[in-house]
Amino acid sequence: MSVIIAPSLLAADFAHLADAAAAVHGAADWLHVDVMDNHFVPNLTIGLPVVTSLRRATDLPFDVHLMIEAPERWAPGYAEAGAYNVTFHAEAAEDPVELAKTLRGLGAKAGLAIDKDTLLDPYLDLLPHFDTLLIMTIKAGFGGQAFVPELLDKVRAARRHIASGHLDIRLEVDGGVSMDTIAAAAEAGADAFVAGTAVYGAADPAAACRALRALAESI
Numbered sequence: 001m002s003v004i005i006a007p008s009l010l011a012a013d014f015a016h017l018a019d020a021a022a023a024v025h026g027a028a029d030w031l032h033v034d035v036m037d038n039h040f041v042p043n044l045t046i047g048l049p050v051v052t053s054l055r056r057a058t059d060l061p062f063d064v065h066l067m068i069e070a071p072e073r074w075a076p077g078y079a080e081a082g083a084y085n086v087t088f089h090a091e092a093a094e095d096p097v098e099l100a101k102t103l104r105g106l107g108a109k110a111g112l113a114i115d116k117d118t119l120l121d122p123y124l125d126l127l128p129h130f131d132t133l134l135i136m137t138i139k140a141g142f143g144g145q146a147f148v149p150e151l152l153d154k155v156r157a158a159r160r161h162i163a164s165g166h167l168d169i170r171l172e173v174d175g176g177v178s179m180d181t182i183a184a185a186a187e188a189g190a191d192a193f194v195a196g197t198a199v200y201g202a203a204d205p206a207a208a209c210r211a212l213r214a215l216a217e218s219i
């Protein structure tokens with residue numbers, strides 16, 4: 001199975017984001033950019049000006065994860081800034097399908113994120129409009145949390161639905177992904193993996209990316 005490894009910049013040094021991108025160049029597939037507004041989640045990170053500048057510092061595809069209220073207002077700007085994939089939370093969007101169409105119209109992939117306590121079923125029928133389904137394996141808002149294995153039930157259900165509908169969509173997991181948890185996530189059906197602490201907490205982030213990929217691909 002071909003997998004995507006997406007290091008999360010949330011675990012990197014925000015004073016040296018370009019260096020963090022360079023540290024995984026050639027080893028990561030995407031760069032996961034966590035945008036938080038201190039409204040949808042109780043944390044505040046980077047926004048569109050930083051992402052726009054960072055876009056000039058690396059050619060890694062940006063996997064932008066919007067943990068914000070009113071994603072309709074901001075998501076198009078990330079697509080226009082050159083993001084590869086723009087994921088917004090189902091819990092925050094007024095019309096997820098319409099926003100997905102807008103993002104695709106701007107040349108970006110559209111992603112739908114499901115937080116820890118949100119049921120997946122109400123959103124399954126929307127998946128044909130999306131390129132990525134991001135299932136949180138922690139509660140969105142902070143890195144370094146413990147992986148919640150019970151949330152893999154949502155990953156398994158999503159994989160069954162994707163397979164039965166022959167959908168062309170990446171199934172991404174985010175939160176607590178490490179060498180101890182990635183195999184279970186891959187076995188559940190995930191094929192894209194966000195990893196913050198496991199990558200940027202490692203002495204060699206690129207080697208960490210390669211080890212995570214090798215383990216996920218071996219499943």
Ligand SMILES: O=C(CO)[C@@H](O)[C@H](O)COP(=O)(O)O
Nearest residue numbers: 010141142143144176196197
């Ligand atoms: O979106 C988030 C946090 O809300 C994630 O992207 C975390 O940044 C992942 O960090 P680790 O759990 O891998 O340390």
